[in-house]
Every structure is written in structure tokens, then in C-alpha cells.
Amino acid sequence: MLDIFEGHITRVWGLSIKDSSGECIVCKGNTEKPLDSVRWPVTNVMKVLGHMIQNDGGLRHEWQATRSAMWAAYWANCSNKTCFKLGSVAKLGLLNKCVVSRISWKLPRWPMQKTVAVNLDSLQARMISALIPCARHAHEDIDTYDRRRKRLARNHCAKEGVWSKVWAKRMISWHEHIMRTCRSPHSFPHNAAVLLQYHDSKWLAEQRSVFVGNSRNSVVAGRSSTRLNIGRPQVRWQEGHTTSLHILEHRDQTARGNNSLSVGTIFRETVNVVRAALAS
Numbered sequence: 300m301l302d303i304f305e306g307h308i309t310r311v312w313g314l315s316i317k318d319s320s321g322e323c324i325v326c327k328g329n330t331e332k333p334l335d336s337v338r339w340p341v342t343n344v345m346k347v348l349g350h351m352i353q354n355d356g357g358l359r360h361e362w363q364a365t366r367s368a369m370w371a372a373y374w375a376n377c378s379n380k381t382c383f384k385l386g387s388v389a390k391l392g393l394l395n396k397c398v399v400s401r402i403s404w405k406l407p408r409w410p411m412q413k414t415v416a417v418n419l420d421s422l423q424a425r426m427i428s429a430l431i432p433c434a435r436h437a438h439e440d441i442d443t444y445d446r447r448r449k450r451l452a453r454n455h456c457a458k459e460g461v462w463s464k465v466w467a468k469r470m471i472s473w474h475e476h477i478m479r480t481c482r483s484p485h486s487f488p489h490n491a492a493v494l495l496q497y498h499d500s501k502w503l504a505e506q507r508s509v510f511v512g513n514s515r516n517s518v519v520a521g522r523s524s525t526r527l528n529i530g531r532p533q534v535r536w537q538e539g540h541t542t543s544l545h546i547l548e549h550r551d552q553t554a555r556g557n558n559s560l561s562v563g564t565i566f567r568e569t570v571n572v573v574r575a576a577l578a579s
Contacts, residue, residue: 301339327355350408356533362415365402366422372397373426390430391459398426399462406466407473410539411546413566416463420562423462428452450558457551457559467543474540500537545569 301323308314323339325331333339344360345352351361376382376397377390385393402419409415433448456462480489481496549565552558 301333302335324352324354350405358409358412358415361405361409362418365405366418368401369398369422372401377426377430387431391427394426394430399465402462403465403469406469409466409470410534410536411467411470411543412534412539413563413570416466416566417561417563419462419466420456423456424449424452427455431455453561454559461559461562463562464547467546470540470543471547495536500535503535542566542569545572 301321305316308316318338321339322342322345323333324342324345327343332341343354351364353360373394376393382390382393428448428451431452433451435444439447474495477489477491478495479485480487481492546562546565546569549560549569551560
């Protein structure tokens with residue numbers, strides 16, 4: 300199959316694959332290997348058009364690489380020596396132009412998940428806390444001042460828009476963009492739309508219902524609410540899309556006071572709502 304693919308792009312488009320660029324990735328748990336393992340070595344992570352595709356569908360490697368790139372852009376622009384005389388508004392503008400652009404084009408492909416969302420908002424708060432002025436009071440100890448500075452940064456993030464909600468919006472926009480091909484006046488659905496509708500969450504719940512009975516398993520995913528797969532469980536696209544919709548509809552502030560809710564709290568309440576809806 301790989302040799303047929305290489306022959307097709309060479310014959311139709313006049314392109315060739317260098318010997319150093321030949322790689323093959325298969326789903327985790329699949330024991331099949333290419334016939335020519337030297338020409339097509341099997342890898343766990345493959346770079347495709349700037350994205351890092353993992354064999355288990357996860358985001359860990361790409362998130363770590365993207366976070367490093369965002370810090371590099373931050374130190375090269377917002378905290379550069381030539382920008383020390385700029386005001387906080389100008390520095391925040393640089394943050395949106397230079398740092399957010401390193402991740403915004405990758406977000407539509409990532410299914411929403413708690414760990415990365417919490418880390419993303421924490422990264423935003425850490426960067427903004429160093430850009431906005433926050434003087435230490437004379438009576439404050441260092442711990443009190445640090446908590447107040449971080450709380451001020453989180454409230455500012457909520458006012459400007461937390462990056463986790465930017466992620467949710469871009470994922471929803473991309474989902475609607477590819478799924479519109481399934482409706483009129485489009486004649487043929489996009490391949491990605493067909494793939495997303497194949498064995499979706501409803502089908503998965505029907506398969507799990509066979510094993511529910513009187514055990515502790517459920518149609519959501521069993522005892523631990525995860526899929527049966529060796530290694531860390533990954534979020535499915537449809538569940539991430541549903542979670543994104545609920546996150547955008549969730550309240551932003553705490554019930555008492557004017558402080559913003561953390562994405563961890565929003566995510567925890569949202570996941571409970573999503574699982575209850577899937578189980579009903």
C-alpha cells in the first residue's frame with residue numbers, strides 16, 4: 300500500500316519521497332508492519348504538515364512541543380529587552396499576536412480535554428501575571444502577594460478571554476465546517492465528516508450496553524469511565540465537541556464574589572453534565 304501511494308504521487312503530481320522522509324504510523328495495538336521496514340520504519344509519532352500525530356490519538360507530544368514554542372515566542376517578544384518601555388496594553392497585544400498564533404492553528408484538530416485545557420489557561424495566567432502591573436502592599440507577605448497577583452491575572456484572563464474557550468470555539472467552528480458537507484447543497488460529504496460519523500459515541504454506548512448487566516460498568520465507559528486501551532486513555536472527538544459546547548454555555552464567575560471560575564471547575568461540572576446526557 301505504501302509503495303502504491305508513493306507511485307501515485309510520483310506519477311500524478313511528479314513528487315517523490317526522500318529516503319529520510321519515509322515513515323509509517325499504525326494505530327496503537329496493531330501488530331501489522333510494512334514489508335520493507337527499512338524504507339518505511341514504524342514510528343509512534345509522525346509529523347504531518349506541522350502537526351504531530353500519535354499512534355494513540357493523544358496530544359501529549361504536540362502539546363509539549365507547542366508549549367515550548369509559545370514560551371520561546373513570549374521571551375523573544377513580550378519580555379524582550381527592547382520592549383521594557385512598552386506599556387502593559389502593548390505587551391498584551393504582542394502576547395495575542397506572537398504567542399497565541401503559535402497554537403491557534405493547531406486547536407481545531409485537538410479534541411477538548413481537561414489536562415491540556417488546565418495547563419493552557421495556567422500558561423496564559425503565568426504570562427499575563429508578568430505583564431500587568433501589580434504592586435506589593437507594605438503589609439503583605441510574599442504568599443499573600445503571590446496569591447493576589449495570580450488571582451488578578453486569572454480575572455484579567457477571564458475578561459480578555461481564556462485560551463481554553465478559544466480552543467473550544469475553534470474546535471466547534473472546524474466541526475461545523477466539515478459537517479456542513481453532509482447537508483444540501485453539497486453533493487458529497489467530506490471524508491473527515493464520514494469518518495467522524497463512523498462508530499460514533501452512540502454506537503460505542505450500544506456496544507458497551509451488552510456488558511453492563513448488574514456489574515459496575517456503564518454505557519459511558521465502565522468503572523473508570525475510560526476506554527479499554529493499554530496506556531493513557533484519550534478523549535474521543537465527539538465527546539470533546541460536546542464538552543466544548545457545554546464549556547461555552549457555562550457560567551464564568553463564582554457563586555460568591557467576582558472571581559473567575561477556573562477551567563478545572565468548569566470542566567468538572569461540564570463533564571458531569573455530558574456523562575449524564577450520554578447515559579440517559
